[in-house]
Every structure is written in C-alpha cells, then in structure tokens.
Amino acid sequence: MNHGTFAARKVEEIRRTVRNGKVISALSGGIDSSVATVLGHRALGKNLQVIFIDDGLMRGGESAQVKATFRKLGITVKVINARKNFFAALRGLTDPEEKRKAFRDAFYRTFKKAVKASGAQFLLQGTIAPDIIETKKAVKTQHNVLEQIGIDAKKGYGFIALEPLKTLFKPDVRKVGKILGLPAKVYQRMPFPGPGLLCRCLGEATPARIEIVRKACRIVEEETRTFKPFQAFGVLLSDRATGLTPQGGRHFGNIIAVRCVESNDAMTAKATRLPWKTLERIRDRILKAIPAVTKVVYDITPKPPSTIEYI
C-alpha cells in the first residue's frame, strides 16, 4: 500500500463525512489514537477537539508527555481527570471480561459527557484491524469496539464513531504515523492497550495495586529497551506466594510476572530470549522498588495459545 495516498484519502473521507460538524478525538497517547488524531487535525483543524482521559490506568507521567508531544505538532490536548469514576466502576470486580466491560462503559460514559458538552456529533478513535478481528473471534472484547458487538454508539452514547484506521495492522499504522510527521518516539512506541494497566492487573484493580503494576512496567520497559521488543511489561498476579522478611519471618506477598514479546502485528507473538543478566536486573529492581513482592517470574508462553496481555 502507499501510505501517503492512504493518509490523504482518509483526510478527505473525514472531511466529507463530518462537513461542518464537530468531532472529539479520543487520544490515549498510543500509536493508533495518535495517528487518528493527526489525520483528524489535518482534516478538520479547530473543529477537532482532542481529549485525553486520565483514567488512573496509564503509565507514569503519561498525560504531561502526551500534551507536550502534541503541543509541538500544534494540537491542543484537553485532559479530563476521571480517575475516581474509573476506580469506582472497577471496585470489587475480578472477572476479566467484567473488568473490560466496566472499563469500556466508564470510557464511553466519560466521552458521552464531553461530546454533549462540546456539541460534537462524532468521536474519532484509533481502532485497528486486530481490535475488530479478535473481538469478533471472541478472544476478548477490545475496549474500543462497539458496532461489532451490537452496541449502537449513536443510541447508547450520542455520537457516531469515526475509525479511519480500522483496516490497518500495526506496521502500516506506524508508517502512516511517520508520513504524517509524528515523532519517532510516538510511531515507534511499544503498543499500549486502551484499558492500560488494567490488562496487567489480575484480581481487583485498586489504585494501590495499579501503582504496583505501574512501577513494575516502568522497570521492565527500561531494562528491555535495548532489545527493542514488540511489548515488554510487568503483570501483578492475583495469587500470593510465601517469602521471607529481612528478619527471617514469613511474608505472604505479591507475584509479578514479566512479559517481553516479539511480534509483527500482535496476532501472534513469542517470548523474547532475554539474557539471564537482564532478567536478574529486572528481578532485583522489582524486589527493591516493591517490597510487597515475594516472587518474580518470566512468562515464556507464545501467542497462541496465550494472549500478550493478561486480561
């Protein structure tokens, strides 16, 4: 495919669909929504309002970083702090699909409010082909897929979804991002799931447990950076394991699984053969930074039969 022609066609399509209407872009800072946002901005200029929802499930410092990156592109990003709403929606939930559903509902309820307040008729989002394929195959319902699971966005949330990237896989999304002038640190970035750290937290997602995941993810990302994996992160399991306190007592603590995978389009993946030294450094840093952790394990399962994330 010619990525420049694709981008020009999508800009034209967005313009033709929206006409004089208003659009809100759901920006998460990930590659897909970043590319969709730049396409929308090219098509609509100030008739596109860009919103970043701070749901409390993002990586550390994410909202400031996203704002700064897009400011440089001449795009203003409005941050909505909805952390309380998301954690309230997730309270007490442990089943993966229930957690995903609660996240999706909180996500679109937040946008419904923003869309209503702005008078917009459309929501622009970065849905890509695997999101739809895996939702249809019932692997799991991706947070941004509505129509395919029978949800009418207009009826349920009051907007029409615009999905300019829904036919693309990740490598092509990256190429379109490059052509649109996004910085390499955005289009080369590791994919990060819409529901964020929720996908890496088994059991209940409380602010304290999510903070453990955030710390583990940062350490794994930093220590694996030189290997340029497709994705690398830490996961907090819901079970516990016995460890020893410095005084030699018993301590029933948390378990962190380390995930680092090679993939092209996220449809299949295999575990990276990380050097033992790197794994030891990750283990040491996690044990030091998160005293509640008593075990660190490395996940070597390929996709399939596993998936990349844990919920």
Ligand code: XMP
């Ligand atoms: P899995 O875990 O299904 O993930 O092998 C495949 C790719 O999709 C990302 N992922 C998501 N992205 N919304 C997203 O935008 C989601 O609900 C979601 N769940 C998983 C995951 O990080 C991987 O790159």
